[in-house]
Amino acid sequence: MGRVRGELAVPFRRDYIGARLNDDLRGHNHHSRATMKTIATLLLLATAAGAQTGAVKAFTGATLIDGTDRAPVANATILVRDGRIVAAGPASAVQIPAGAARVPLDGKTVIPGIINAHGHVNSPADLRTYAAYGVTTVFSLGGEPASVFAARAAQSTPALDHARVFVAGPVLAPTTPDEARSQVAGVADQKVDIVKIRVDDNLGTTPKMSPEVYRAVIDEAHKRGLRVATHLFYLADAKSLLDAGSDFVAHSIRDADVDADVIAKLKRRNVCVSPTLMREVSTFVYESTPQFFSDSLFLTHANREWMTALEKPEAQRAMRASTSAQRYKVALEVAKRNLKRLADAGVPIAMGTDTGPNGRFQGYFELMELEQMVSAGLSPRQALNAATIDAARCMKLDRDLGTIEPGKWADFVVLDASPLANIANVRRIASVWIAGNRVVR
Secondary structure (H helix, E strand, C coil): CCEECCEECCCCCHHHHHHHHHHHHHHCCCCCHHHHHHHHHHHHHHHHHHHHCCCEEEEEEEEECCCCCCCCEEEEEEEEECCEEEEEEEHHHCCCCCCCEEEECCCCEEEECEEEEEECCCCHHHHHHHHHCCEEEEEECCCCCHHHHHHHHCCCCCCCCCCEEEECCCCECCCCHHHHHHHHHHHHHCCCCCEEEEECCCCCCCCCCCHHHHHHHHHHHHHCCCCEEEEECCHHHHHHHHHHCCCEECCCCCCCCCCHHHHHHHHHCCCEECCCHHHHHHCCHHHCCCHHHHCHHHHCCCCHHHHHHHCCHHHHHHHHHCHHHHHHHHHHHHHHHHHHHHHHCCCCECCCCCECCCCCCCCHHHHHHHHHHHHCCCCHHHHHHHCCHHHHHHCCCCCCCCCCCCCCECCEEEECCCCCCCHHHHHCEEEEEECCEECCC
């Protein structure tokens, strides 16, 4: 029987155990030694289940940044039962029940778990990498294997100790309206959380999905109750996609400054934008060996095969000579200007990174993304909100995630210092908790 820090990894239902006992008793007038052993085992499990049911953990002494508009709360207490928060607030206002397991966090700062609204999960192992850096939820926008779908199906449990995942399935690439509707039907059958399309010509090097095709995708998805996330690059495409009903802009507009027209279109339906600034960084940063390659926090979970390939002199020469790398370097600055203008205009921003492909390091890049957002002009609180409550709202997860409030999953990050004082403090991770379970880091 696996255990998670002294708790049963799989909760036993006492009604089930009682039924098993009754079955055993009815089936044996004279109990064999094996039967009596079975009954004894079930009684032990029933006792353990009774002891664990309703067990409470009390996290005490930290400064709480709960993800709402409320000011940070010093000397806060967070109570967790069965993976969910039952109370959170000043110690003077939260009564700790007798027998609760106490987790002292004096001198620390607690923030909600980071939500990545645009990542890519290639295997269940990635969910542990994300979690190690405080990224407790990932909305994977395309390409997930069956094993990741299975991880999603099994994540609504108080025993969870890795990042949550939501999926888009295959990124759709139809060439006709009929293909569009057929492909949407296919991912709908897979029970995806969102539909993903690309409307981009990769700086003029590949064909771009036509308006009649993406309109068919969006129309069919909406008929089936599914939202559509769109990869885009150009301002003109953003306007056309928004007119067609796109529900989520999965990258920055990077060819031109946003104008009042596109801002109005975004605000009309409260469409969220995911900046993915680190996606741009990844296109040129390896023209030399980046400084973060020597950061111990990065190295703890870095993909060493990627690092070896990216450190090769010939690879770095090729990136320095790449026309597209230099154009994306300029695009990053456009994206940062646009992020600031959109945020100032009240367009909802959901932190995203496009991590998962080669060279886009999961978990660590999300922390760098927050720093990039602040360097673009957002306040630390705006950046943090974009990675917590705003991302949860944008991805329709805010009933369960995004803040540290009663009723929500107990997903949070314990830091050694406040990110509101300096956003770089998101790197100073003391511990990560998912459903109230400590993540192995």
